[in-house]
Amino acid sequence: MAPQSLSSVNLTILGSASAQPSSTRNHSALALRLGGDVWLFDCGEATQHRIQKSNVKMGRIKKIFITHTHGDHIFGLLPLMASCLDGSGGMVNESEDGRLQSGSTEETQPLEIYGPLGTRAFIRTGIFYSYTNLGAPYVVHELRLPTDPVDGDYTTLPPRSPELPGRNIMQTNGAWTDIFPDEVVSVAAAPILHSVPCVGFVVTELPIPGKIDPKDYVPHLKRTNTPMSVMRQLQQGESVELSDGTILKGPLRRPGRKVAILGDTYDPSPIIDLALDADLLVHEATNAHLPRVDPNTKDDDTYESVEARTKSRGHSTPQMAGAFAKRIRAKRLLLNHFSARYAGNDDVDEEAKKIMEAIRGLAMQEFDGPVICARDFMSFDVELPH
Ligand SMILES: [Zn+2]
Ligand SMILES: [Zn+2]
DSSP: OOOOOOSOEEEEEEEOBOSSOOSSOOSSEEEEEETTEEEEEOOOTTHHHHHHTSSOOGGGEEEEEOSOOOHHHHTTHHHHHHHHTTOEEOOTTGGGGSGGGGTHHHHSOOEEEEEETTHHHHHHHHHHHTTEEOSSOEEEEEEOOTTSOSSOOSOOSOOOTTEEOOOEEOOBTTBBOOSOOOSSEEEEEEEEBSSSOEEEEEEEEOOBOOOOOGGGTHHHHHHTTOOTTHHHHHHTTOEEEOTTSOEEEOOOOBOOOEEEEEOSOSBOGGGHHHHTTOSEEEEEOOOOOOTTTOTTOOTTOOHHHHHHHHHHTTOOOHHHHHHHHHHTTOSOEEEEOBOTTSOSOTTTOHHHHHHHHHHHHHHHTTOOSOEEEOOTTOEEEOOOOO
16 A cells, blocks of 8 residues: 555744753753654653643654753653653552553553663663653663664663563664654654764655646546546556556655754764755754844854854854755754753844844855744644645
8 A cells, every 4th residue: 555645744842942941942842743643852851841831732742752861852751751651659669560460551552762872771760769650651762873882771770661672773874774664754863963972863754646737647537438536546656547458657756754853963964864855954053153133242252263162062053054954955944952042032022033033144144945943832834845
């Protein structure tokens, strides 16, 4: 059967702050809605509070992707899991003779979590020492670097129900090219350079039906009295044989949508091949040099000095994000992960708007496609390529 295509792909920003949250920006978290499912990318502190105030439904979260284990990207994961997985506080051994023995793990699809080495240990340890009992299963798959230990996962704590055994996914040619099989989308990832091991994810919709032009087909169908309903088969790219022996072939399938979501980085070049031609690139832009716009600009700073300082901390400027968007021929760039000094209420505050427009302008010096600056609760569709 031909693969399905998604009815919609939508991105909601739950948190767009870097290390420090502010009253207008929360820590990192993005929700990608693929049809009815929600996949979260990063889960900073208080992400579940953001979800409650957003259009994202907690019960729809099926997968969580962690770009790296810095606290501003993972501190919200345990409380979110407790809510999603029907958690409760209690005795350590409570779940061992509780609901799970009734067979609920077999019936429920586990919440799947993907992240670098340390993700599993963080979750298992946090759940154990906070005496949290989860009522539904979860599984952690780790994206392992060649330098990571082959065995072990940074914890000596044994897995405890309802944690299911996860995979340690090894690289092929420097990337994690096939993270899981799906009939609709594929997910790949590659390491990107930051101060700690960090990952960029690329979500690709499988090829979708090609564009069909009725005038190429309808006259043939009418001539041979073929029911118009075969247009549906043709639309899926299938061939149809008419009563006079003519074979009509549907249009070739075309690439679906591609979204590249990068974690913190000062150089994401290892992900170039995977992210090429992305319809949307999410790239951090933690710091910017904004003379005459940002009143906190230091007198002796220059574009070069700010870039050097930003890189030394493992981060990017808007120009670096723009240059990368150009390099991978992205259709659209979303700047994200802003320093706390850049307020996120630019929809209502003139000062904030001036600063975010200046940041956008810096990215546009390098990239001539559309640039959006992330704002918490912003939500938009990723359109099908033309
Ligand atoms: Zn960060
Ligand atoms: Zn970081």
